[in-house]
Amino acid sequence: MTRVPALVAALGLTLVVSPTSLAQDDAAARQACLELMIHARLKAQQPVQLSTETVTLTGDTLRPAGRATVRFDDTTIRFDEIVLSQSLKRIDFVGKGMVFLGAESPCVNPLPKIEFR
16 A cells, blocks of 8 residues: 555546536536645655555556545545546546545635624
């Protein structure tokens, strides 16, 4: 399992986003922000943690499955399966998933200011 983060760091990754309604535009913008964060981390050779139940490596495609989770800083991305393709230089999130963003993440919308008078 120690080689998986190195392989993730070696890939130039792109998130695949396919919004199907206007309500998902905010989610698409957030995923684009996550893409920029991941690219910046990989370029700066900062660590990315990967955990999963099973990992399959076929050619240059790494396929973590079963609660596949990518973590860095205060960000956690969890999906049923994550497909990392070095030749396509992209990452696909498959199945049900969740993205957890901490307050320090640049992908979080700023909180509105509330004034009491």
